[in-house]
Amino acid sequence: xxxxxxxxxxxxxxxxxxxxxxxxxxxxxxxxxxxxxxxxxxxxxxxxxxxxxxxxxxxxxxxxxxxxxxxxxxxxxxxxxxxxxxxxxxxxxxxxxxxxxxxxxxxxxxxxxxxxxxxxxxxxxxxxxxxxxxxxx
Numbered sequence: 001x002x003x004x005x006x007x008x009x010x011x012x013x014x015x016x017x018x019x020x021x022x023x024x025x026x027x028x029x030x031x032x033x034x035x036x037x038x039x040x041x042x043x044x045x046x047x048x049x050x051x052x053x054x055x056x057x058x059x060x061x062x063x064x065x066x067x068x069x070x071x072x073x074x075x076x077x078x079x080x081x082x083x084x085x086x087x088x089x090x091x092x093x094x095x096x097x098x099x100x101x102x103x104x105x106x107x108x109x110x111x112x113x114x115x116x117x118x119x120x121x122x123x124x125x126x127x128x129x130x131x132x133x134x135x136x137x
Contacts (some may be wrong), residue, residue, distance in 0.1 A: 003075030
């Protein structure tokens with residue numbers, strides 16, 4: 001039995017829910033985790049987190065900015081800095097943030113720290129937009 005927990009510093013999105021599979025955006029590519037997966041700890045990149053609850057026909061999705069994933073005998077633990085479900089995404093706001101960040105990185109950036117922060121914001125905004133637009137269609 002595979003159990004999934006998804007946490008952020010501010011909230012608990014899922015706590016020990018039985019799942020059939022979990023797909024995470026790992027540092028070196030997507031990881032599909034099924035029952036019996038070898039133990040591991042990895043960092044996560046900005047991307048789409050997917051899981052299929054036991055007995056359900058659909059996959060649930062969330063946009064994750066970055067974080068950590070631990071797989072052990074008890075299940076999968078995901079700790080994300082920011083995790084947004086499709087219902088929580090404000091599409092116009094995400095598009096505006098993306099446009100502003102792209103404008104800043106092209107015209108106003110002065111330090112490596114700013115470039116890094118804006119690059120992360122751009123990536124997260126793009127994932128949120130992609131996820132929200134999938135759900136709308």
